[in-house]
Amino acid sequence: MSKIVCSICKKVHHDVEDGKCPLHPHQHDSYYDFQNSDDFLQEEVKRVALEHNKLGLNGLVGGLQAIIVNVELDNIEKATQEFLNFTGYIFDVAFEDKEFVTCVLKLKGSADILVRSRKSEENPFRKYNINPKSKHLPNTRLETFIFKGNDLKKYHEIQKERGKQFIQSKPINNDNFSFIQSKPSEYTGISVGIIEWKKENQNYMTEDSSLLNWELQKPNRSYLKNIGLLDHTATRVRAEERDAAIIEFMELTNYHFDFAIYVQSFNSITNVARLSSKDFAMVFTSGIVPFKNLEESGPTEKFSYNYGPRTHHMAFVTENIETTYENLKKDGLDYLVELIGSPDEGLKQTFTVASPNTLLVNEYIHRYGDFTGFFTKENVTLLTKSTEKQ
Numbered sequence: 001m002s003k004i005v006c007s008i009c010k011k012v013h014h015d016v017e018d019g020k021c022p023l024h025p026h027q028h029d030s031y032y033d034f035q036n037s038d039d040f041l042q043e044e045v046k047r048v049a050l051e052h053n054k055l056g057l058n059g060l061v062g063g064l065q066a067i068i069v070n071v072e073l074d075n076i077e078k079a080t081q082e083f084l085n086f087t088g089y090i091f092d093v094a095f096e097d098k099e100f101v102t103c104v105l106k107l108k109g110s111a112d113i114l115v116r117s118r119k120s121e122e123n124p125f126r127k128y129n130i131n132p133k134s135k136h137l138p139n140t141r142l143e144t145f146i147f148k149g150n151d152l153k154k155y156h157e158i159q160k161e162r163g164k165q166f167i168q169s170k171p172i173n174n175d176n177f178s179f180i181q182s183k184p185s186e187y188t189g190i191s192v193g194i195i196e197w198k199k200e201n202q203n204y205m206t207e208d209s210s211l212l213n214w215e216l217q218k219p220n221r222s223y224l225k226n227i228g229l230l231d232h233t234a235t236r237v238r239a240e241e242r243d244a245a246i247i248e249f250m251e252l253t254n255y256h257f258d259f260a261i262y263v264q265s266f267n268s269i270t271n272v273a274r275l276s277s278k279d280f281a282m283v284f285t286s287g288i289v290p291f292k293n294l295e296e297s298g299p300t301e302k303f304s305y306n307y308g309p310r311t312h313h314m315a316f317v318t319e320n321i322e323t324t325y326e327n328l329k330k331d332g333l334d335y336l337v338e339l340i341g342s343p344d345e346g347l348k349q350t351f352t353v354a355s356p357n358t359l360l361v362n363e364y365i366h367r368y369g370d371f372t373g374f375f376t377k378e379n380v381t382l383l384t385k386s387t388e389k390q
Contacts, residue, residue: 041243041257041271048250055162060155061254062148064280065195065202066112067233067314069358070125070143073117076101077216079357080115084218086333086352086362087316088227089113094212095205101212104204110229111146111280114204124167128189133306133390140359142233142311144181145282146193147253152178155194164252167191174206175199182252187245188235188284189309192252221331226324228317231365232281234270235311236304239287245309246271246284255282261377262288266384267298272374281374285312285384299387306390313351313361321348321366328352328364336361337386341379346371349379351386361387 052058071079080103083089089105092112096102099120105113118139129138149155152171160166164182171180181193205211218224237245246257255273258281262269267289273282287301294302303312318324325339334353341348352362363383 037243038257038260041246041260044243044247044250045256048247049256051251052254055158057155057158058254060150060158061194061252062150063275064111064145064230065148066114066146066193066204067142067230068114068116068144068146068193069141069360070116070118070123071140071357072137073101073119075137075140075357076103076115076117077214079355080105080216082355082357083113083115084216085331086224086227086328088224090218091214091216093205094214094216095209096212097206097208097210102204103214103216107229112202112204113230125184125189125191128184128308128310131306131308134308134310134359137359140357141189142314142358142360143184144191144193145233146179146181146195149178149180149194149196152180152194152196156180159252162251172206176203176205185245185248187237187241187248187309190235190311192249219331221327223320223324223327226319226321227364228319230280231315231317232272232283233311233314234283234285234363235309236300236307237284237286237309238304239267239290239301241309242269242271242284242286245286246273249273249282249284259374261375261380263377263381263384264288265381266300268300268384270375270380270384299384299390303387303390307359311360312387313363315349315363315365318364318366321364325350325364333362336389337382340382341376343368345376345378346373347376347379349383351383354390 083105084091089107092104092106094103101117103115123139125141125143126138129141156171167181167183171178176199178196181191184191250256255275258272258274260269260271267287269286269288271284285300287298291297291301291305336351336353339348339350347367349363349365354361
């Protein structure tokens with residue numbers, strides 16, 4: 001028995017007896033025995049780019065507009081207050097409709113954060129949350145990354161024709177925007193949303209929405225202004241599904257696989273997908289080899305076992321990072337690791353403990369002026385090690 005990835009259907013097939021894709025058994029060069037292959041991914045970057053050009057998808061998906069963090073209904077105010085307490089984001093509005101209660105947080109120049117709770121038990125993401133250390137919060141995860149769309153109708157028609165599945169049968173249309181989102185990924189448990197704005201003010205409310213009289217206050221802490229835009233998020237996936245998860249994401253957006261950093265000592269790969277060097281980066285972290293057991297496996301694979309594939313952390317660009325780190329600590333924030341890195345190395349970073357309301361870790365990151373990279377291997381190694389505590 002073996003695991004293979006098929007380069008035609010882009011699916012991971014488990015326990016294959018003859019080493020062939022069961023959907024394309026006669027395409028002898030269309031699959032390969034499972035291994036994490038940067039060469040394969042770089043070839044897929046070329047294929048996806050050519051396919052997007054051929055199908056007319058180029059230019060239809062832009063940068064990140066918002067993320068949706070769904071939490072238990074009892075935790076929505078506490079989760080929102082955490083973002084106000086420990087990031088530079090400010091409270092914009094709270095509203096409800098037939099399906100959701102939503103708090104909108106904004107920061108100029110950065111993607112919006114929508115903290116949301118469902119009002120019913122129906123939840124297409126729920127099955128991805130039932131894991132040993134996440135099942136007590138069955139509706140909680142960073143669910144959706146929303147990207148800017150252009151000609152959403154065309155995008156939906158093309159993607160549907162090529163077999164992509166969406167939660168909605170057709171785009172949602174109202175006075176403020178059109179919107180469609182993919183079904184949750186089997187590899188990541190997250191969804192890609194595409195939004196086409198009809199007005200400049202980027203209002204997420206619909207005709208069925210009603211304002212909530214919530215007055216959530218941002219603490220009067222001057223150092224919070226040091227915490228800026230959302231730089232990247234890191235989603236943890238199983239080792240055997242690393243390639244398939246990245247390929248799937250590239251096909252739904254205009255992002256491309258950029259590079260990977262291997263940390264053999266912890267059986268971990270940090271993979272970076274970019275739209276451009278100036279845009280929000282999508283990071284996927286996986287094992288090099290699959291999970292064995294809790295005694296032998298590294299922290300990345302242990303996390304995927306304990307919490308399921310999900311977004312592990314959100315990283316915020318941080319100025320005066322030493323002072324900001326100390327002030328956050330004084331105001332009650334706990335960390336998984338001390339501030340690591342230096343100006344000579346080009347950057348400093350740290351991880352907080354996970355929020356009890358969102359299960360998300362905050363990363364604070366500062367890149368010094370002449371640093372042209374994205375991460376350093378030493379920092380990635382130390383950050384990976386710190387997640388053993390989870």
